[in-house]
Amino acid sequence: MTNAGDAGDVGVLRSKRNATRYRILTGIAERQPAVSQREVADAIGVTSQAVSDYLKDLIDQGYVEKHGRGRYEVTKEGVDWLLTRTDELREFVSHVSEDVIEEVEVxxxxxxxxxxxxxxxxxxxxxxxxxxxxxxxxxxxxxxxxxxxxxxxxxxxxxxxVLDYDLGTVTVFSVPQVQDGGSTTLDPETVADAAADHDLVATAGTEALAATRAADVDPDIRFGTATAVREAATKGLDVCLIAVADQLSAHTGELRDGNVSYEVVDAAEP
Known part of the structure; x- marks a missing residue:
């Protein structure tokens, strides 16, 4: 398990656990002295049980002290941890405002x-x-x-x-896994015709690659296809996607998330 002392290695924004620690310590610090577990839970919008679990770890790390019956206070070490993480966040915000946003504007x-x-x-x-x-x-x-x-x-x-252009569409051919026939179940002529009718051809899986080669088609996209196909379609390109059956849901899910129109067709040999 990652402990509070490891937070510098991953950063507050890169770890949900460390982000919650940061919020809990801040919630205690701004309500000291001796804030209760319930007060912290209500302030940051998590359950008391979740706060309790985090507090046990923070106490073990020496960042929080418990006083009496369920009253807590941030230690000097806890304050130092907060200051370090806050400096990291300040640098990140500066990077976003000075570098990222300026880049987006052009x-x-x-x-x-x-x-x-x-x-x-x-x-x-x-x-x-x-x-x-x-x-x-x-x-x-x-x-x-x-x-x-x-x-x-x-x-x-x-x-x-308004930039006037139509989104591309995706035509999806599902290829069975090799134990179910693989690339030999697809009609090469159908694959070749479909490739010729689209701007790009993408393959996901070795069986899919074999199917395009049998049709004498050289795919444009072979790696990272789920994201690449969606991106191409959102830029107005029509894509022919040939994907192994066990990878199909990941691709169609990505297309749905991107509001990209797609059609699954049957290219199997008659």
């Missing part, structure tokens, strides 16, 4: 024409990539923050309007 597009810094550009989605064209004729526009020649990446910000 997106990257592929220039389709020459673009000058400070000029207005029209935005569109093409082949799964955000594209910027000089001028304001599009339904969505932005301001370029860098110069770019056609084909180069360009930074854009101050977005207005």
């Amino acid at each position: 997106d990257t597009a592929l220039a389709t024409t020459a673009i000058d810094e400070g000029s207005t550009v029209s935005l569109a989605m093409g082949d799964g990539v955000l594209r910027a064209t000089a001028g304001d004729a599009g339904s969505a526009t932005a301001i370029a923050v860098t110069d770019a020649a056609a084909g180069e990446d360009v930074g854009v910000t101050d977005f207005t309007g």
Whole structure:
């Protein structure tokens, strides 16, 4: 079991247990002297039993002292632990506000024409990539923050309007596991035709890879397919997904979570 003294290795935000310790110690410290277990539980919104379990560990670590019948107080060591974790949180918040949020405010597009810094550009989605064209004729526009020649990446910000594009769809072919026939149960011609009708082909599992090779198809995505297929579809690409049966639910679950339309079809040999 991880103890309170290990929290520095994982950080408060990376461990639910350490986050709860932090809240409990803070709840006690701001209500001292001698706060009760029930008061802490009510303050942080967890059960008394959960607080009791955490308090036993915190007492063992020397971060909390128990006084009389169920009254608690944070020790000097506990205060030091809180200060250290608070410094970590302060650094994280600073990173988010100064680095992450600033990065989010500027997106990257592929220039389709020459673009000058400070000029207005029209935005569109093409082949799964955000594209910027000089001028304001599009339904969505932005301001370029860098110069770019056609084909180069360009930074854009101050977005207005609505980016008009359709989400992609996913066609799913389920491949039985090898003990149930594997790739030999799929019709290679059907797989080849489906691949030709889609922007990308993804395979999940060795049987699925064998099925595409039997159809003389080279898959575009082979690893991390659940996330990659969803991401491709949300960027407007139609994907042909060939997945081994035992991996199918993970992929369709990911698609449902991303509100991506999909269809499971039968490509088995007649």
